[in-house]
Amino acid sequence: MDGAGRLARSQRSPRPQADLRAAAIGAAVLLREWFGRRRAPAEPRTRERDPHRLIMFVERYLPNRVGVAATVLILFGSAGLGIVKGGHVDELTAALSDTRNALANSAGFRIKTVVINGRKQLTQDEVLASGGVNGRSSLLFLDADAVRSKLKGNPWIADATVLKFYPGQLQINIVERSAFALWQLDGRLAVIADDGAVLEPYVARRFLALPLVVGEGAETRAKDFLALLDRYPQVLSVTKAAIFVGERRWNLRLKDGLDIRLPENDVGNALAELSKLDQEDRLFSRDIVAVDMRLPDRLTVQLSDDAAKAREELFKDKKPKKKAGDA
Structure with a gap:
């Protein structure tokens, strides 16, 4: 109430649509004046246009509360742009998902x-x-x-x-998947499945007993080769690692450091020959460092340094000595 005891009238701000209509009316008047100035002086004016017609058109066809709707759209657009530019889309999605799930959880x-x-x-x-x-x-x-x-x-x-x-x-x-083997590449170990899928880096001791394969491409070729090696327990029992060389053939590194260089083809026959040589001649127990089986018609054995020196000394002793009178 005011000082005279009368009810004071509430002061309300103009409605947004009223502002928008007023702006439209002003724009219509300005357009009319601008086009009137641009008209050629010699052009006859056939009919006087009523400036109120455009105003009446805007007031008649402008939807109610369009100003409020436009303001809301601008606010939502600004908020959406800020979310995208700020990289908060995932956070917003997670928040909406959590809200939805919370409502569903409360509903049972x-x-x-x-x-x-x-x-x-x-x-x-x-x-x-x-x-x-x-x-x-x-x-x-x-x-x-x-x-x-x-x-x-x-x-x-x-x-x-x-x-x-x-x-x-x-x-x-x-x-x-089942852990099948350990695969070493560039000094790093990983646990692999029989299809070559890397399951995890090697950190757990429970995988220590798995066979070891080394080299690029070994992870996908290990299943077939290890299945073949299982047929020859004499060789398998002393094998430390199977090394895939050049993505085309295998070498075996035995537990005592002996290297077996297998051929690219007929690997089964080469493994069978190795088993036979070890059973008959104890090949794996000899003082050698490498066995080369890459050539199909021969087997080459490389002696250790000590064995090579001993062999040289042996042959020196067996050479016939020259007599003093021999020329």
């Missing part, structure tokens, strides 16, 4: 039970983390196909199925 779709079948090497937490399932996830909005794709991104998981049982049970069935 919280994941209360998780059943994971087929895991041996991975823990339950590792499986859930690979699938992107956490304590905020709700069963209602969980995308089973997306979870399956994420699970298959883990090198240990060859295949997976994801089942949802409403209102709150999640079942994950996985098929794990």
Whole structure:
């Protein structure tokens, strides 16, 4: 109330659409004056145009509250541009997802039970983390196909199925790859599966007994070669590493340091000959450093330095000595 006891009238700011209409009217008047000045003086004026017609047109066809809508659109556009420019799209998406899941959880779709079948090497937490399932996830909005794709991104998981049982049970069935061998390349060790997939860097001692393969391309060729080597336990039992050379043939490094250079072809026959030579002549126990089997018609043995010197001395002693009177 004012000082005279009368109700004071509320002071309201002009409506946004009124401002927009006034701006449109002013623009119409300015356009009319500008076009009038640009008209040639000699041009006859056939009809006087009513400036209020454009104003009436704008007032009649301009939608109600268009000013408020335009302001809201500008604000949302500015906010969206700031989010994109600032690199906050992922944060916004995560926040919206968390909000949606929170509403679903409060409605009774919280994941209360998780059943994971087929895991041996991975823990339950590792499986859930690979699938992107956490304590905020709700069963209602969980995308089973997306979870399956994420699970298959883990090198240990060859295949997976994801089942949802409403209102709150999640079942994950996985098929794990098996650790097959250790693969060394450029001085780094990794655990590989039989298909050559790198499962993880070698850090755990539980993989110490796996066979060792070395060289580029060895990870994909190891399965066939090691299967062939298994047929010759005499050679396998003393083998420390299988080395893939030039991505075309194999060498064997034995536990005592002896190198066996296998041929590119007929590897099975070469391994069979090695087994026979060790059984009959104890080849692997001799003082040698290398056996070269790359040529199909011969086997070359390289003696150690000590063995080579002893052999030279032996041959010197066996040479006939010249008599004093011999010329």
